[in-house]
Amino acid sequence: RRAGDIAGGLGSLSKTLRLMLQSAVLGVGAWLVIEQQATGGIMIASSIMVGRALAPVDLAIASWKPFLMARQSWKRLQDLFGKIPPVPETMALPAPRRDLRVENVTIVPPGEKRPTVAAVGFQIQAGSALGIIGPSGSGKSTLSRALVGAWSAAGGKVRLDGASLGQWNREALGRHIGYLPQGVELFDGTIAENIARFEEDADSEAIVAAARTAGAHDLILRFEEGYKTRIGESGSSLSAGQRQRIGLARALYGDPFLVVLDEPNANLDAEGEAAVVRAIASVRERNGIVVVVAHRPSAIGVVDQVLMMEGGRQKAFGPRDAVLGQVLKPAHAGRNGFAATGHGIMPLRVVANPAKSEKHSEPEKTDGDT
The missing domain is CATH 3.40.50.300 (P-loop containing nucleotide triphosphate hydrolases)
Known part of the structure; x- marks a missing residue:
């Protein structure tokens, strides 16, 4: 703003002086023509030459504010680049073939101060598929972003064949990871x-x-x-x-060796869901690893391991049937019972006294329940 005020004032002063000088040149030229010491053409040419001579001054004044803005922007860029640490040189690592390990991972989303995922740890062998289930807001999508390296873990490590994601060259790592985010x-x-x-x-x-x-x-x-x-x-x-x-x-x-799918069937019809199931099976057949974040049971049906998330923490992990048998309990079994419905895996209604009414011991039926 200060540069704009200065440029405006100098511009007005320059324009005033230029008009005064051109008027003086025309006046002197007219007097010389009257005294027959010059011709009319010389008078006009002199006025044009004065205007041309002063044009660079006007241009410099008009360009003063953009010049200052460019200089300030360059300084801000230098300060910003100075705060970004240089990319460390990494050795080329062999393509991952064995496992995915998550070691006590804690994740703080960018711009936040509190972790939304804490103390999550598990290991998946090549040729396996992991299903991550849990209620909304339990940290499933946050964990998936950390698995592919989109978000860095505030604590703990994500490892492919024993090497943490930070040890990989980013471009090389991208060839070994496939990611389908929730919002494509x-x-x-x-x-x-x-x-x-x-x-x-x-x-x-x-x-x-x-x-x-x-x-x-x-x-x-x-x-x-x-x-x-x-x-x-x-x-x-x-x-x-x-x-x-x-x-x-x-x-x-x-x-890619690791494929992470966050709600892969959210916008798909029956044909699309079948394609997702076949894709998961194909990755397992070529000895890759699939991690599926899902609400619908159709995607969970082709996994062999299940991770149950709740409140940003790992509630259960293990073989699919064992974990689902643990969490899919009738409503009267406790407050943490879950039901598998056509709309996904969802908590059952809590009943204080199940013996009082037999119908309260069953989950509420909704359209699409099977």
Whole structure:
């Protein structure tokens, strides 16, 4: 604001002086013409030359504020880059093949001060699938972001084959991880570019293979331009279900070792859910690891391990049948009973005296319950 005030004042002063000088030149030129010491052309030419000579002064004054703003912006950028630690050099590590280990992980979301996930630890072997269940707000999506390295753990470690995620080169690590977030984010480009993660010289066969595994190949071919169809910013030209299928194909591109799917069937119909189940099975068959965050029992049916989250903490972990047998209890078994319904795994209604009414010992029926 101060620079703007100074530039405005100097600009007005410069314009006033320029007009006064040009008027004086015209006046002197007119007097010389009258005295027949000069011609009219010299008078006009002199006025133009004075205006041209003073133009750089006006331009410098008008550019003073943008110059100061650019200098201040450059200084702020230097301060910001000075606060960002340099990226450490890392050794190239072999592709992960054995396991995923989570060691007492605590996660504080960016911008927050309190952890939303605390003291979570488990180990998954290659060829296994883990289902993460729990009520809304229990920290399932937060944990999934930490598993893929999108958020750093405030405490504890996430390890692939014994190496923490910080020991990996970020670009190399990305090739071994596939991630389908709860809100699918696509980018302005073609379907093929989004599936290939905008990789230069992407392999067409790998793109098609990922789409087939995700059950999206036939869906893509229905578009007039197929894989070359441009989807617009954030996939605006696609429906929610189509974005979900293409996002799943992107997560499976390149056969990553670890695939994390956060609510993969949230916007899918029965055909799409079946495709998700087949995709999970295909990752297990090639000896990869799948982590599925789910509310619907259909996705849990193909996993062999289950992690139960509650209040940001690990409540139960182990083989699927053992954990589900522990948490899926009748309502009168206690306050922490859960019911598997068509709408997901949800807490049952608490009944103080179940013997008082027989109907209170059963979960409330809703549309879609089986």
